[in-house]
Amino acid sequence: MGNGSVVGVDRTVDQVFGAGDPQRVGSFRFYLDGERWEWSDAVAQMHGYTPGTITPTTELLLSHKHPDDQRQVAKILERMISDAEPFSSRHRIIDTTGRTRHVIVVGDRLLDNTDAVIGTSGFYIDVTDTLDTDLQESVTEAVDELEKTRAVIEQAKGALMLVYGISADRAFDVLTWRSQHTNTKLRAIATQLVQELATNAGSPSESFRARFDHLLITVHERIPQQ
Template identity: 45%
Template sequence: MDDDLSPPDSDTDDEAPGDLDRALLAGKSQRVGRFQYDYGTDTWTWSDAVARMHGYEPGEVEPTTELMLRHRHPEDVANVTASLAKTQAPFSGRHRIVTKAGDVRRVVVVGEVVKDDDGEVLATRGFFVDVTAAVKEDVQKGVTDELQHIVAHRAVIDQAKGMLMAIYDISDDAAFEVMRWRSQEMNVKLYDIATELVAQVPGLLAVRDHDQNPINRLLMTLKGEGR
């Protein structure tokens, strides 16, 4: 089925954060947020989380290509500019954001293309994962307390986290947040998301021999139906 160009759904960043959220954020920057870029109109849609990753409050600025590139680390601008070229395949990468306040944040970007009925690429959309290490010891305790209710399913969740950590070279916390974000977005249990990843990722890797594209597609289409 062809994707439409409706704005991305609101993220979990619109919800009031609890201890777990705060542990997986760095200051006000949410750890995962959506974006969409329309090639024809050169326009961007950012979720509140992506705005905060750049140092802005939701609605404070209108995202543009010029603004986006201005916030990229000088050493990463060339690669980010090249990544804006039209592509037929899902993609992933990492770069650094220089926030409005001048802080440097490290992000992983995972995206997919949006096509019309004729197969023409109209846009790209996906999500940013903030992998900047900034978790305090007292908040880390909150993570431990919050995670007690999933102890029974820990093995599967840890296995899924390990897969994401290896594929995208991200931290344990960031991998967990990707799954938690998809869990809340799809309104399904985190365990179901983990189960689907564990069931499908090995086969995708075997087919493509370490190509990340099928993994990117799976993350964008997870429905928590692994069981």
């Protein structure tokens, strides 16, 4: 159905929920080509369907959103479809039996083997029932971690866009290239770049562009070892 991989999202699901209740966590993929959806058996069951009996569509997913949350989620889906924009949302869905479920949905860019954006991939977490403390904390930590990652990457992208006069997509491509070329995590590259850009004033004789070029090319060398 497509050849893609997701930076961060699937790994987070595996680490946080690998030993949890499989019915509480499920994955999905959305492909820009043909606006095709795929969902795991767990996500189908969250919506009240027997796995394998129905193919999800944008219209079907929206029809299951709680009326009070539908407008908010529709806007998120619109941005996701038009721009493959990462997102996270806490909202309610109504399954085929009429039961209201509270879910957390997190999505990130889906890339093919050439790092081209081909859609969105992510996961649903059903938090309707009272979860044990450890799992609830893990859910919060996972979502917070993704939000922090996106925030610092957006800051780094903004710096690249300003300095080089490039688009957001090209700025993301540059960060991804540095990450892959230096075998360094994308978030680490972005974090270090933003920190050094804020603190490294350089000498008055240096141009801002030249200092930035140097920071970008050498930033991976100063990332603290974990």
